[in-house]
Amino acid sequence: xxxxxxxxxxxxxxxxxxxxxxxxxxxxxxxxxxxxxxxxxxxxxxxxxxxxxxxxxxxxxxxxxxxxxxxxxxxxxxxxxxxxxxxxxxxxxxxxxxxxxxxxxxxxxxxxxxxxxxxxxxxxxxxxxxxxxxxxxxxxxxxxxxxxxxxxxxxxxxxxxxxxxxxxxxxxxxxxxxxxxxxxxxxxxxxxxxxxxxxxxxxxxxxxxxxxxxxxxxxxxxxxxxxxxxxxxxxxxxxxxxxxxx
Amino acid sequence: xxxxxxxxxxxxxxxxxxxxxxxxxxxxxxxxxxxxxxxxxxxxxxxxxxxxxxxxxxxxxxxxxxxxxxxxxxxxxxxxxxxxxxxxxxxxxxxxxxxxxxxxxxxxxxxxxxxxxxxxxxxxxxxxxxxxxxxxxxxxxxxxxxxxxxxxxxxxxxxxxxxxxxxxxxxxxxxxxxxxxxxxxxxxxxxxxxxxxxxxxxxxxxxxxxxxxxxxxxxxxxxxxxxxxxxxxxxxxxxxxxxxxx
Numbered sequence: 001x002x003x004x005x006x007x008x009x010x011x012x013x014x015x016x017x018x019x020x021x022x023x024x025x026x027x028x029x030x031x032x033x034x035x036x037x038x039x040x041x042x043x044x045x046x047x048x049x050x051x052x053x054x055x056x057x058x059x060x061x062x063x064x065x066x067x068x069x070x071x072x073x074x075x076x077x078x079x080x081x082x083x084x085x086x087x088x089x090x091x092x093x094x095x096x097x098x099x100x101x102x103x104x105x106x107x108x109x110x111x112x113x114x115x116x117x118x119x120x121x122x123x124x125x126x127x128x129x130x131x132x133x134x135x136x137x138x139x140x141x142x143x144x145x146x147x148x149x150x151x152x153x154x155x156x157x158x159x160x161x162x163x164x165x166x167x168x169x170x171x172x173x174x175x176x177x178x179x180x181x182x183x184x185x186x187x188x189x190x191x192x193x194x195x196x197x198x199x200x201x202x203x204x205x206x207x208x209x210x211x212x213x214x215x216x217x218x219x220x221x222x223x224x225x226x227x228x229x230x231x232x233x234x235x236x237x238x239x240x241x242x243x244x245x246x
Numbered sequence: 247x248x249x250x251x252x253x254x255x256x257x258x259x260x261x262x263x264x265x266x267x268x269x270x271x272x273x274x275x276x277x278x279x280x281x282x283x284x285x286x287x288x289x290x291x292x293x294x295x296x297x298x299x300x301x302x303x304x305x306x307x308x309x310x311x312x313x314x315x316x317x318x319x320x321x322x323x324x325x326x327x328x329x330x331x332x333x334x335x336x337x338x339x340x341x342x343x344x345x346x347x348x349x350x351x352x353x354x355x356x357x358x359x360x361x362x363x364x365x366x367x368x369x370x371x372x373x374x375x376x377x378x379x380x381x382x383x384x385x386x387x388x389x390x391x392x393x394x395x396x397x398x399x400x401x402x403x404x405x406x407x408x409x410x411x412x413x414x415x416x417x418x419x420x421x422x423x424x425x426x427x428x429x430x431x432x433x434x435x436x437x438x439x440x441x442x443x444x445x446x447x448x449x450x451x452x453x454x455x456x457x458x459x460x461x462x463x464x465x466x467x468x469x470x471x472x473x474x475x476x477x478x479x480x481x482x483x484x485x486x487x488x489x490x491x492x
Contacts, residue, residue, distance in 0.1 A: 101471050103463070136465040174489065176482040216478075217349070217487035219382040225347050225474065232462075232475030233482045236422040241463035243420065 004052075005033055006042040006134045008141055013048040013067040018056055026063035029055060043067050044133075046140040049074040077140055078240050081106045081161070081188035084227060086117040086147055091224040096125045098224070099142065100132035102231040103240060106143045108188075110150040113198035120147045154204060161186040163211045164234070166226050168196050172215035175230065179214075179237040187238070189230045191223055250298075251279055252288040252380045254387055259294040259313040264302055272309035275301060289313050290379075292386040295320040323386055324486050327352045327407070327434035330473060332363040332393055337470040342371045344470070345388065346378035348477040349486060352389045354434075356396040359444035366393045400450060407432040409457045410480070412472050414442050418461035421476065425460075425483040433484070435476045437469055 005028070011019035021029065029035045035055055043053045043065065051067040058064075082104045084095055092109070099107055107129075109120050125144050133141045157163065164178065164187065172178075190211075197205070205211045216229055235241040251274070257265035267275065275281045281301055289299045289311065297313040304310075328350045330341055338355070345353055353375075355366050371390050379387045403409065410424065410433065418424075436457075443451070451457045462472055481487040 098471055098474075101465055101467055102475065103465060136467065138465055174482070174487055176488065215487070217481055217485075218489075219347055219349060219384055221347055221382065225344055228344075228471065228474045229348065229478030229482075232478045235463055236420070236475075236479045236483075239463075241420055241461070242422065243464075 004040040004042050005029065005035070006044070006137070007065070008130045008134055009043055009045050009065065011045065011065075013043055013045055013051045013053075015068060015070075016066065018064060018066045021063040021065050023061055025065075026058070026061055029063050030058050041065065042071065044139050047074055050139055072139065074139055077105060077138065078103045078235070079186045080104050080231075080234065080239065081108060081186075082227065082231065083108045083110055083153065083163070083188055083190040084223070085110055085112045085115050085150070085191065085193035086120065087194055087223045088117070089121070091222070092117075092120070092125070093128055094224045095227045096128045096144070097132045098228045099231060100129045100138065101136045102228065103138070103235055104142050104231065105140070106145065108145045108153065109147040110153055111147055112150045112193050112201060114193045114195040118147060120144075122146060150201065151204070154208065157208070157210065159208075159210045161188055161210065163188045163190055163205075163208070164230070165190040165205055165211055165213050166192070166230050167213040167215055168192070168220065169202075170215060172213035175214040175216055175233050176237060178212060179234060182238060184238075187234065189227070189234060191226050191230065194223055250286040250288050251275065251281070252290070252383070253311070254376045254380055255289055255291050255311065257291065257311075259289055259291055259297045259299075261314060261316075262312065264310060264312045267309040267311050269307055271311075272304070272307055275309050276304050287311065288317065290385050293320055296385055318385065320385055323351060323384065324349045324481070325432045326350050326477075326480065326485065327354060327432075328473065328477065329354045329356055329399065329409070329434055329436040330469070331356055331358045331361050331396070331437065331439035332366065333361075333440055333469045334363070335367070337468070338363075338366070338371070339374055340470045341473045342374045342390070343378045344474045345477060346375045346384065347382045348474065349384070349481055350388050350477065351386070352391065354391045354399065355393040356399055357393055358396045358439050358447060360439045360441040364393060366390075368392060396447065397450070400454065403454070403456065405454075405456045407434055407456065409434045409436050409451075409454070410476070411436040411451055411457055411459050412438070412476050413459040413461055414438070414466065415448075416461060418459035421460040421462055421479050422483060424458060425480060428484060430484075433480065435473070435480060437472050437476065440469055
């Protein structure tokens with residue numbers, strides 16, 4: 001059923017498992033969707049696969065859910081990280097939503113020299129990622145780290161993970177060319193702040209063997225556009241868009 | 247000067263040309279940016295290239311602008327159309343903004359069988375495209391057609407322009423594979439409504455030699471995500487992101 005609400009839950013899922021919905025989910029099911037006991041739902045929790053389920057019981061501000069049949073076993077999702085400098089709130093919200101749809105496994109907000117913001121509102125971002133995961137039929141919700149210093153992140157970086165840095169200065173090689181020639185393995189995309197990286201940050205990146213500058217064409221892209229564009233190119237050329245999905 | 251406001255104008259641009267700003271531009275320059283006569287600006291009009299200019303005079307709710315020196319000659323921009331089914335207003339706004347940043351030359355909103363909306367608010371969309379063009383340093387503003395019937399559009403389509411149709415059914419070949427093997431020439435991307443195309447519309451597309459279905463991976467993308475993703479892949483693989491920009 002395409003129209004059954006698809007919900008991310010914390011509970012373990014198995015045949016006949018029963019558990020409480022969150023108050024927000026209960027409100028959504030009862031008051032927004034106007035569903036009652038017996039209505040079909042779809043459930044996932046990031047590790048037990050996707051399950052058909054139903055509303056077992058609804059009460060005032062609460063609902064009990066039940067998983068019944070496995071629809072899809074849990075499958076590996078792309079090992080793709082996104083490192084992004086904090087930008088204005090509406091852009092961060094869009095980045096989290098679109099990165100979830102585009103299959104990012106971990107989001108790492110960073111604070112660079114030219115970053116103004118320092119707070120991420122982690123709970124809000126988590127809610128956005130959950131909603132996007134429910135909607136796009138992912139089997140997982142990406143992990144979102146607290147904001148950290150960009151310099152510190154580079155210092156602790158595991159060098160087997162290639163870091164593709166989106167370069168606004170025009171010094172990067174075209175993204176399709178870089179990705180087509182890239183070795184397989186874990187990867188991360190990096191998008192800087194609206195004002196660009198500081199020279200010292202670019203120099204630091206250039207000294208790292210795991211970091212590669214890539215270019216996104218002749219126009220100046222807003223940070224959130226660069227994120228979506230780069231993720232799409234990655235999935236199309238190196239990621240899980242290379243197989244037909246049916 | 248990176249910080250000089252960049253304005254799209256209707257007037258012809260040449261050394262010493264002088265003309266009135268629109269009331270909105272006058273308000274922006276005087277009241278938002280707090281600039282006065284003599285302040286530097288950057289100007290483009292879609293056909294005379296990009297010009298350095300200045301504010302010649304400001305008055306109450308008006309401003310006179312002057313172009314002084316050519317910064318960049320007009321250059322051909324990609325011949326890339328975007329056909330998109332009308333979706334909800336916030337998504338349409340995002341589509342217009344991002345398509346402008348990503349180098350689309352013409353936007354063609356269409357009404358399909360499962361499209362609920364029928365009005366585009368052309369003036370609002372034009373304003374969004376102008377602002378995005380100013381910001382992303384394009385030399386032109388994309389043309390935005392009034393909404394039209396999808397069936398009619400297909401009937402009058404010039405068959406030399408390949409129409410890449412984003413396919414949510416999983417029947418399309420992976421986008422990178424399709425684009426890597428595509429012949430050069432004029433192209434258009436097509437994104438359907440949230441509910442997908444009707445069967446009769448998909449059948450009609452399949453009968454057209456100029457239309458090719460392409461897939462955007464295993465997750466379900468919102469319409470606006472599909473637009474940005476497909477445009478990025480096109481520019482990266484077939485378009486003007488293939489050369490380093492410097």
